[in-house]
Amino acid sequence: MSRKLLYLSNGPKRISVARLDERFASEGLEVDVHWAFEGEFPEDLSSYAGIFLSGSPHGAYEDIPFIHREHALIQDAEARGIPMLGLCFGHQILASALCGRDQVFRRESCEVGYKWLDVVPEAAADPIAGQVGGRVHMFVWHNDEVRADHPDMRVLASSDLCPNQIWRYRDRPVWGIQGHPEVTRAQAQVWFEDSRPRLERDGAEVDALKRSATDAEPAKTMLHNFARLCLQ
Template identity: 25%
Template structure:
């Protein structure tokens, strides 16, 4: 069994979580796509002050998504960054998805901030650059929901994933793999999140447009393979 710490940084919200699986289940199901029945997961909620006492006791840690920004003054973000730095200094795998991608990058010294192109919502097409595996070159089509982005590539990593709306959409390095999109999302989940976002900072026009672009197929299985390739040391 491979022990994975799933570090949540937000909740789906009561209205959504009563209809669909909670975040921790979405992440576990995503990782299981390429490596079924080998996960032993422990769930932590960083946004509620719950973090692993010793993250290095796990084989891998995945940092999840959030409505928060890594540069905002939330009291739970500095301890989260400390845990990520601890994992980065070890031989364990450090994985990040969406906000988690930004957290890992920030922990390594990268610049993270608002996108210059606005919100990236619903289905996006991502080009694979050099790495994390030379045999993996096909583009990825994945769901996205973000406004913040990583603006610089931290030392010790390379950008392996890019899109017109997000230049640095994925980072790979020794025992590190991150991606800005949400490979764990289903069309039903992102539709519910978009619907629940009305009346907020995203315009109804942008939400309506995004809802037209949530149908698959998506590359979630391929994305899951990338995470496991990075863990096995073959990426």
């Protein structure tokens, strides 16, 4: 049985401050990082038990070679039945690849901050979201958004400003999470300070964000459950 997780890094840093590669490795997965942002992709997907897709400063609708290549990889992986989880941009490019490029759009304003997400009752039976409860708290920061009205999407959670915060593709092992359940309180202090100019441009009050940061442990159950799914 494969224990190998393909980690597609879509950002300007190979690995973010959240060190999700280490988190997934601690779950027993062999993490194979490919820096998609710099054009690194595997030649074949047959050895992978799962795929994780990270965030990015880009939009899933942009005409950039790595984004086109990632769309094709997602479609190949879905046809093979490989479990996939995307966060932020990863959530968006999964929607774009599997439900159409018109599913992702630029918001009129940024949604940023720690938010309570309302979780649908059906999520209690979901393989990765089943432990988050009726509401789940996490940090969100996005200027792009995934529409919530596609027939192949099962929307599992929403915020007051975004109706599609967590979704699943049909009954397939594919999930997108708009927010950032991966970030701990300690990591948030570093990330928010490093990102201060961009956060302030997007309307956030950085010192208040740092004070309100939490470990978001209930949200992290989704990461754990995804890893368990990949190891089945």
